[in-house]
Amino acid sequence: MDIEAKLKQIKSRFEEVTTAMSDPAVFDDPAKYTELTKEHGSLKELVDDYDNWMDLKSRKEGNDELISMDEDAEITEMAKEENKEIKDELIKLEEAIKIKLVPKDPEDSKNAIVEVRAGTGGDEAAIFAGDLFEMYRKYADSQGWNMSLMSLAESEKGGYKEIVFSLEGDEVFGKMKYESGVHRVQRVPATESQGRVHTSAATVAVLPEVEDVDVHINTADLRIDTFRASGAGGQHVNKTDSAIRITHEPTGIVVECQEERSQHQNKEKAMTMLRSKMYDIELEKKEKERAADRKSQVSTGDRSAKIRTYNFPQGRFTDHRINLTLYNLDNIMKGDLEEAIEALRVQDNLEKLNELSES
Structure with missing residues (x-):
């Protein structure tokens, strides 16, 4: 990969975008201005890295000149010492730039629909599903995202058999x-009287939220049923048939939404879920094909794979995909997920970078 040539292209494009943003005519087209602003923001970090890289190279060349002249022993030695530091900085900066140059997945900028379901472990699995939901809710707050409930089924002993929500x-x-x-969770359940550690599990599915243009759905293929909302949900519960269940008959996909007060709002949310599920089927196929080629540990496309263990007696959080172990489980359950997610993103980008290098 020719880093310098790539960065020159990026800087040139950055300058074009900056010029375009200063044109008064662009303010008459809000969509265009928003597009330019996003591109400007995405390019700026790499442009800053490029300027820093060029500055380091310039300083190194100046030191090389002093070393070759060798007119003063003390100055020559200082130049050599500084060059050692500059070389280390350049290596680190180049590695960071390479990862940033990996093409972004077009799905990454999308909003998401998250489904958390209790797995093996009975009541404790449902309680753990509730804990995961709270973890994601707090993480979303820390990121400045908006969360909206779409569907839930509560468990009698606490937590959820299933909870579906969107993040924007x-x-x-x-x-x-x-x-x-x-x-997977390992802990002494609140329902356990003997103090024994149990292992339970919950499954998480994250789907990219998509628009009508991304997926075509034939309305003739849909069966739409209404029913009364149940469980938590406010005064409208059990009074009106506002909840919606949609079945896509060719695939058998079923979605439902009951968290809004009106049937129309619930139908809109249910259709959003349906589009995302159908889109995700194709996305998962692509991920499996890519994973077969890349032998990726991070994004295998296998949603049934055990990815994490939350060990409460030891305060240990383990991500099995990248052998990451952290001993701050309490903070993680309070939404402090950034370190783990960033480690996964870096590993994923490194795998993509290796793939680019080999192609």
């Missing part, structure tokens, strides 16, 4: 996509 904000799917898979 910057780079939601790009971060949350690594959460898809089986999450």
Whole structure:
């Protein structure tokens, strides 16, 4: 990869975008201005890295000149010492730039729909599903994302048999996509009288939220049923048939929404879920094909794979895909997920970078 040539192209494009943004005519087209602003923001970090890289190279060349002249022993030695530091900085900066140059997944900027379901473990699995939901809710708050409930089924002993919610904000799917898979918990359940550690599980599915243009659905293929909402949900519960269940008959996909007060709002949300599920089927096929080629540990496309263990007695959080172990489980359960997600993103980008280098 010719880093300098690539960065020159990026800087040239950055200058074009900057010029375009200063044109008064662009303010008459809000969509265009928003597009330019996003591109400007995405390019700026790399342009700053390029300027820093060129500055380091310039300083090194100046030191090389002093070393070759060798007119003063002390100055020559200082130049040599500084060059050692500059070389280390250049190596680190080049590695960071290479990762940033990996093409972004177009799905990453999408919003997401997250489904958390209790797995093996009975009541404790449902309680753990509730804990995962709270973890994601707090993480979403820390990211400035908006969360909206779509569907839930509560468990009698606490937690949820299933809870579905949407997340809206910057780079939601790009971060949350690594959460898809089986999450295992090891702890003494509140329902356990003997104090024994039990192992339970919950599954998480993260789907990119898509628009009508991304997926075509024939309305003739849909069966739409209404029913009364149940469980938590406010005064409208059990009074009106506002809840919606949609079945896509060719695929057998069933979605339902009951969290809104009106049938119309619930239908809109249910259709959003349906589009995302159908889109995700194709996306998962592509991921499996890519994973077969890349032998990726991070994004295998296998949603049934065990990805994490949350060990409460030891305060240990382990992500099995990248052998990451952290001993700050309490903070993680309070939404401090950034370190784990960033480690997964870096590993994913490194795999993509290796793929680019080999092609």
